[in-house]
Amino acid sequence: PLCKTSDVSKPRYVRVNTLKMDTESAFLELSKHYVVHKDEMVPDLLKLPPGTDLHQHPLILCGTIFMQGRASSMVAVGLWPKPGWWVLDACSAPGNKTVHLAALMKGKGKIIACELDEQRVKRLEATVRLAGATNVKVKHEDFLKLNPEDPCYSKIQAILLDPSCSGSGTAIDRLDHLLPSYTAGLDDNTNSDRLRKLAAFQKKALEHAFSFPAVERIVYSTCSIHQIENEDVIKSLLPLAASYGFQLATVIPQWPRRGLPVLDGSQHLLRTDLIEDGEGFFIALFTRKADHNRVET
């Protein structure tokens, strides 16, 4: 059974929005009132003591820093698009990773942020505005229906795919609704049916990402602890990935916790642990050379 993670015992992480302030200045500003450490794994991420409440902090309110967990912050870092690239954030609301991409790209190049849900599009637009990420174009669209050959998308060089998932690796408020069924085993069929449906969508979305002609890097991520949404999705699509010229590459090589050893190349995958790291995330990175010879299917 899943354990509840104690939210109050977890360090608070904030990501500095380098579009608005450099990390050193934010560090010094926050250090006036808090004990602050720079994270060793993720650039521009600062760690504050458990229980620090920053909701009303001026730097939060003006989008200079964002409350974003460590694992969540590893996703855009894993993709690491170059300034000037064309990037597609396939499933993007509320936009935390979108604006992180914009910061990594120093506001240069273009990010298309796609989101299916109308209400969530509004949250995405608000995040983009707050961050001052002027190179982001929000699209209220179904990612699965985007035409990769359309001139809008045919130049896309990197895709961040963070599709809907069970959320089983995130904070207690998201776990709460799952806990009774997991712990009491009351509704295993409903849960496994839900996971199968999510996995089917996740596979479809990753298949679609492979078909964009100029893409060199794809990151696939979930905040799920379930193999069916993580390693199984990657394993089932390895042959298709190879047919498009993609191979797995190691996400943040210095991170020690890797994928479950259920496929060749699991050492390339990244996991964070719900208990040890406070969040259960999964990240996979596919790369191919810019001058790849695409095999037509």
Ligand code: SAM
């Ligand atoms: N990357 C986001 C962030 O870090 O802020 C979180 C993304 S959330 C896990 C997944 C999002 O995908 C949801 O907002 C959901 O509405 C959206 N979504 C689901 N199916 C989609 C589709 N077919 N096309 C585009 N967006 C979709």
